[in-house]
Amino acid sequence: MLILLALLGLVGMQVTGMQERMSANYGRVNAAFQNAEALARQREASIQSSLYSGAGTFVADEELCSTTFDPTTWANASSAASSTHTKRIDKCFTGSSLKVGAKQNEETGNIYQVSALRGDLETNPTATAVIDTIFIP
Secondary structure, eight states, X not given: OHHHHHHHHHHHHHHHHHXXXXXXXHHHHHHHHHHHHXXXXXXXXXXXXXXXXXXXXXXXXXXXXXSOOOHHHHHHHOOOSEEEEEEEOGGGSTTOOSSTTSOGXXXXXXXXXXXXXXXXXXXXXXXXEEEEEEEOO
């Protein structure tokens, strides 16, 4: 009977240890996701402030539709723990702007694809997440 109780205690400790590791992993992934989302929102805020400030322009990482951008490939190739990529996508389809050739902040079709990669920690992250959003200022 004592051996049976000892085995049950060992199994219970193993299950508890596994649950603790799973919850720690969930916490790291959730922190990475929230950090990536915060980075994407910071990029969107900088786009908006650039367009509606005195400068009136924002230059994206990709302004033309000559290449296709895949956030997964970009994230896998990135060696940085924190990175953003901005692509202007309103020029990728016809009829996106009513004022073609006007100042950038006066165009009605400013649409950006914002991708953000961020880890759970600033240095040596244990989990990373990628957010890909569409932003219309």
